[in-house]
Amino acid sequence: xxxxxxxxxxxxxxxxxxxxxxxxxxxxxxxxxxxxxxxxxxxxxxxxxxxxxxxxxxxxxxxxxxxxxxxxxxxxxxxxxxxxxxxxxxxxxxxxxxxxxxxxxxxxxxxxxxxxxxxxxxxxxxxxxxxxxxxxxxxxxxxxxxxxxxxxxxxxxxxxxxxxxxxxxxxxxx
Amino acid sequence: xxxxxxxxxxxxxxxxxxxxxxxxxxxxxxxxxxxxxxxxxxxxxxxxxxxxxxxxxxxxxxxxxxxxxxxxxxxxxxxxxxxxxxxxxxxxxxxxxxxxxxxxxxxxxxxxxxxxxxxxxxxxxxxxxxxxxxxxxxxxxxxxxxxxxxxxxxxxxxxxxxxxxxxxxxxxxxxxxxxxxxxxxxxxxxxxxxxxxxxxxxxxxxxxxxxxxxxxxxxxxxxxxxxxxxxxxxxxxxxxxxxxxxxxxxxxxxxxxxxxxxxxxxxxxxxxxxxxxxxxxxxxxxxxxxxxxxxxxxxxxxxxxxxxxxxxxxxxxxxxxxxxxxxxxxxxxxxxxxxxxxxxxxxxxxxxxxxxxxxxxxxxxxxxxxxxxxxxxxxxxxxxxxxxxxxxxxxxxxxxxxxxxxxxxxxxxxxxxxxxxxxxxxxxxxxxxxxxxxxxxxxxxxxxxxxxxxxxxxxxxxxxxxxxxxxxxxxxxxxxxxxxxxxxxxxxxxxxxxxxxxxxxxxxxxxxxxxxxxxxxxxxxxxxxxxxxxxxxxxxxxxxxxxxxxxxxxxxxxxxxxxxxxxxxxxxxxxxx
Numbered sequence: 001x002x003x004x005x006x007x008x009x010x011x012x013x014x015x016x017x018x019x020x021x022x023x024x025x026x027x028x029x030x031x032x033x034x035x036x037x038x039x040x041x042x043x044x045x046x047x048x049x050x051x052x053x054x055x056x057x058x059x060x061x062x063x064x065x066x067x068x069x070x071x072x073x074x075x076x077x078x079x080x081x082x083x084x085x086x087x088x089x090x091x092x093x094x095x096x097x098x099x100x101x102x103x104x105x106x107x108x109x110x111x112x113x114x115x116x117x118x119x120x121x122x123x124x125x126x127x128x129x130x131x132x133x134x135x136x137x138x139x140x141x142x143x144x145x146x147x148x149x150x151x152x153x154x155x156x157x158x159x160x161x162x163x164x165x166x167x168x169x170x171x172x173x174x
Numbered sequence: 175x176x177x178x179x180x181x182x183x184x185x186x187x188x189x190x191x192x193x194x195x196x197x198x199x200x201x202x203x204x205x206x207x208x209x210x211x212x213x214x215x216x217x218x219x220x221x222x223x224x225x226x227x228x229x230x231x232x233x234x235x236x237x238x239x240x241x242x243x244x245x246x247x248x249x250x251x252x253x254x255x256x257x258x259x260x261x262x263x264x265x266x267x268x269x270x271x272x273x274x275x276x277x278x279x280x281x282x283x284x285x286x287x288x289x290x291x292x293x294x295x296x297x298x299x300x301x302x303x304x305x306x307x308x309x310x311x312x313x314x315x316x317x318x319x320x321x322x323x324x325x326x327x328x329x330x331x332x333x334x335x336x337x338x339x340x341x342x343x344x345x346x347x348x349x350x351x352x353x354x355x356x357x358x359x360x361x362x363x364x365x366x367x368x369x370x371x372x373x374x375x376x377x378x379x380x381x382x383x384x385x386x387x388x389x390x391x392x393x394x395x396x397x398x399x400x401x402x403x404x405x406x407x408x409x410x411x412x413x414x415x416x417x418x419x420x421x422x423x424x425x426x427x428x429x430x431x432x433x434x435x436x437x438x439x440x441x442x443x444x445x446x447x448x449x450x451x452x453x454x455x456x457x458x459x460x461x462x463x464x465x466x467x468x469x470x471x472x473x474x475x476x477x478x479x480x481x482x483x484x485x486x487x488x489x490x491x492x493x494x495x496x497x498x499x500x501x502x503x504x505x506x507x508x509x510x511x512x513x514x515x516x517x518x519x520x521x522x523x524x525x526x527x528x529x530x531x532x533x534x535x536x537x538x539x540x541x542x543x544x545x546x547x548x549x550x551x552x553x554x555x556x557x558x559x560x561x562x563x564x565x566x567x568x569x570x571x572x573x574x575x576x577x578x579x580x581x582x583x584x585x586x587x588x589x590x591x592x593x594x595x596x597x598x599x600x601x602x603x604x605x606x607x608x609x610x611x612x613x614x615x616x617x618x619x620x621x622x623x624x625x626x627x628x629x630x631x632x633x634x635x636x637x638x639x640x641x642x643x644x645x646x647x648x649x650x651x652x653x654x655x656x657x658x659x660x661x662x663x664x665x666x667x668x669x670x671x672x673x674x675x676x677x678x679x680x681x682x683x684x685x686x687x688x689x690x691x692x693x694x695x696x697x698x699x700x701x702x703x704x705x706x707x708x709x710x711x712x713x714x715x716x717x718x719x720x721x722x723x724x725x726x727x728x729x730x731x732x733x734x735x736x737x738x739x740x741x742x743x744x745x746x747x748x749x750x751x
Contacts, residue, residue, distance in 0.1 A: 013372050017319070020310060021314075024314045061499070062500060065496035065498075066496055068495070068496070071317065071370060074371070169371060172371040
């Protein structure tokens with residue numbers, strides 16, 4: 001079976017130890033988590049894990065089944081890239097002198113649609129949100145000038161289709 | 175805790191009283207109907223033991239000789255009663271010693287609650303004496319676990335623990351309670367847990383799937399049922415029998431499904447799997463509809479998945495959605511509690527006989543009988559066989575005993591040849607294959623079913639892994655019957671070495687102690703036999719004894735268990751020799 005990128009969305013209670021329980025499911029199957037993001041969701045007191053893996057559909061189905069089986073997981077889903085709207089964020093810390101000495105830096109900022117978050121005497125920080133390849137492109141462009149620090153977030157994604165968590169919770173409360 | 179409070183709770187609220195966390199644990203256990211627990215004391219759990227002392231008239235604590243023994247005893251108790259088994263241990267090594275039993279309960283879906291002591295909250299993370307991260311360690315092998323650091327959290331967490339352990343597909347739950355939480359006082363009240371919003375233990379059966387299943391079964395020419403422990407856990411034994419009889423379908427058990435159906439039922443055709451019966455394995459690849467009920471297509475059942483029942487439509491009944499399509503793709507998946515789904519299925523099933531199909535099983539049985547069973551059960555050679563010992567126990571107990579087996583050759587022989595009339599009578603470590611399981615599990619099984627005969631069948635290897643539990647048997651005068659089938663080898667590994675490693679017997683020869691003397695040291699009546707003429711009378715004597723009894727049977731050293739599906743081979747490649 002062909003390997004693909006999958007985004008796994010997990011709606012869960014906000015409980016200590018659940019991350020360990022979920023990551024153990026990947027560990028046991030020797031599947032690498034390519035990116036992980038945990039945040040609040042559209043529902044109060046419900047957390048959302050967004051996990052990106054590169055594997056086969058058989059495995060992602062197996063994993064989602066095991067994840068959903070965990071007591072504190074309300075529901076888990078998997079989607080392909082085509083079925084989601086997704087982004088990552090990155091921060092670039094670059095020396096301030098470049099802003100004045102290198103004319104091309106200003107072009108990179110403009111072309112990449114990135115924002116200047118802060119400027120100080122020694123450095124300035126650029127923020128960029130977008131697909132991974134856009135961030136990678138920007139990285140490659142800035143690299144020759146020297147990147148003092150770089151960090152990229154995990155993928156965040158929303159799905160084109162509905163996930164019906166609210167109705168699930170409503171059903172329980174009845 | 176916030177979400178816990180939001181969960182639905184029953185109306186069994188008691189009036190509040192100001193007590194310590196340790197006393198609260200006792201009241202929680204009593205409220206859950208627990209009257210027997212297994213465990214081992216130590217520093218971080220001492221406040222609880224102090225309360226156990228005060229409440230000993232209401233709650234019996236059995237001191238095992240090792241924490242692992244406490245978990246297996248709790249498992250044995252749970253497996254014969256259907257209730258939640260409880261094991262208690264201290265922090266650090268006490269807690270880590272529970273892990274094997276917890277892993278065993280997880281893979282074999284046994285309801286169990288383990289309570290561990292933990293260092294005081296202010297010491298957490300300081301590498302304090304006997305501090306260990308038991309939550310981190312037990313996470314992959316528990317259905318749920320939770321650390322409690324405040325006394326006031328105890329009732330809600332324990333109520334949730336029992337609910338989760340028992341409901342849906344059962345499993346082990348560990349609750350780790352810091353010492354300060356045991357000591358501190360709070361206003362106690364208890365409410366049973368009736369639901370957890372993120373957990374759906376009983377999926378609603380889909381009528382359409384049931385209808386599709388019925389249509390496939392009604393149209394089938396060669397239907398075949400494989401039943402697992404899900405039938406026992408769902409208490410669907412009567413429904414299974416009705417289905418088998420109404421539709422005339424041959425049915426076979428998995429190791430854990432054994433005893434869900436009378437072994438002498440004419441349509442109960444034997445065991446599937448690596449050392450299962452010839453017909454059920456071979457005909458798995460001949461049937462046109464395979465009906466799997468409460469089983470999970472373990473690799474020891476299926477052999478190579480690439481060649482497993484490819485010709486058949488698969489109907490999979492299970493309570494756990496994660497089991498559907500995990501190993502074998504189901505054409506029809508029926509989610510739900512086996513009793514509920516089979517009850518819905520039965521009215522849609524047409525009466526049938528399938529006589530010629532059933533005859534195929536009979537023919538295969540004849541082949542297996544002539545080549546294997548005859549020599550196993552009615553041997554003509556000098557040395558005793560394991561199977562003839564099991565057969566004598568069958569005869570002497572009238573198929574009524576609970577058989578607790580360990581892991582290895584004797585286990586496969588017991589699962590092949592033991593006869594059962596009653597459900598919940600076969601207690602063995604199936605999924606994990608835990609050597610050392612049987613002796614402590616037999617203690618729990620006996621305490622859970624005092625009116626029944628409990629016979630532990632153990633190999634000389636596994637016996638020595640938990641032999642210290644003879645002390646528990648002696649101290650509590652637990653009348654279990656212990657049969658060690660001694661071949662002076664780690665028999666199953668030796669068999670594999672003979673068949674697949676050119677008889678290089680690496681570390682499988684056991685130089686054993688005098689087992690009879692060891693039992694005598696614990697003042698347990700004991701006997702050793704090695705000749706056929708003594709077998710019948712000794713087994714009778716053992717079963718007639720009102721007390722614990724130890725019997726060592728010296729059996730043939732280098733017997734092999736057949737039939738056998740070599741690891742990774744197809745069920746069609748089952749070997750008779």
